[in-house]
Amino acid sequence: MGGMEFNKIFAAVLVAGIIAMLGGFMAKQLVHPKHLEEAAYKIEETETSAGGATVAAGPEPIMALLAAADVAKGEKVAKACASCHSFNKGGPAGVGPNLWGVVGGPKDHMPGYAYSGALLKAGGPMWTYEELNKFLWKPKAYAPDTKMGFVGLKKAEERAALLAWLRTQADSPKALPTDAEIAKEQADLAPPATEEPDPAAAPAADAKAAEKPAGH
Numbered sequence: 001m002g003g004m005e006f007n008k009i010f011a012a013v014l015v016a017g018i019i020a021m022l023g024g025f026m027a028k029q030l031v032h033p034k035h036l037e038e039a040a041y042k043i044e045e046t047e048t049s050a051g052g053a054t055v056a057a058g059p060e061p062i063m064a065l066l067a068a069a070d071v072a073k074g075e076k077v078a079k080a081c082a083s084c085h086s087f088n089k090g091g092p093a094g095v096g097p098n099l100w101g102v103v104g105g106p107k108d109h110m111p112g113y114a115y116s117g118a119l120l121k122a123g124g125p126m127w128t129y130e131e132l133n134k135f136l137w138k139p140k141a142y143a144p145d146t147k148m149g150f151v152g153l154k155k156a157e158e159r160a161a162l163l164a165w166l167r168t169q170a171d172s173p174k175a176l177p178t179d180a181e182i183a184k185e186q187a188d189l190a191p192p193a194t195e196e197p198d199p200a201a202a203p204a205a206d207a208k209a210a211e212k213p214a215g216h
């Protein structure tokens, strides 16, 4: 066997090795995203079909967070509302109504403001913590015809902090929720406890974890 021949064989073996390596790598690439895609599909499925039964499909409960919520943070969160709302007593309407005393008060509470009427059609007649939590999570989901053009506060801690501050913007702040009210809200909003452990839940959890860094 000449030197040339040996080199050729050596090169062939090397190339075969590289191809085998690449093949394995590509197989992983192909299989892995597919597996994630399926998991992501499953999450969406539960979100849309369960209709508020899962945490992802609706707002998380916040009443248990209120007592310990960061009121100063809530005041900062309220800056997102200040382009449309005043909060001070007797403050003027802007795009939206003044919000003094709104927590625990009736819906459409500011006399003379041209409300859409959509808020009164959604849920109960009063702005309880539970109603405010649902409304502020996603105003258009709560009342599709509301004229409040605000996307919502996705984070439970932000809604809790905001409401912990907003309740203080009143002549007589609404009392913090009782243990019974906290339990009722959790029963209303939490996923059903009867849910059976699903073997497919493991890849779904993987996908959720993979989603996290992208911002949730």
Ligand code: HEC
Pocket (backbone or CB within 6 Å): 077, 078, 080, 081, 082, 083, 084, 085, 095, 096, 097, 099, 102, 106, 107, 108, 109, 110, 114, 115, 116, 117, 118, 119, 127, 136, 145, 146, 147, 148, 149, 150, 153, 162
């Ligand atoms: C782009 C303007 C805009 C922003 C931003 C906005 N709102 Fe509103 N808001 C409105 C309008 C308009 C209404 C009246 C809705 C209707 O009548 O359908 C309203 C209504 C409300 C009501 C009901 C008041 C009542 O008297 O029943 C509450 C509570 C409220 N907003 C809270 C907030 C909070 C808290 C934020 C910030 C996290 C916020 N809004 C951000 C425009 C806005």
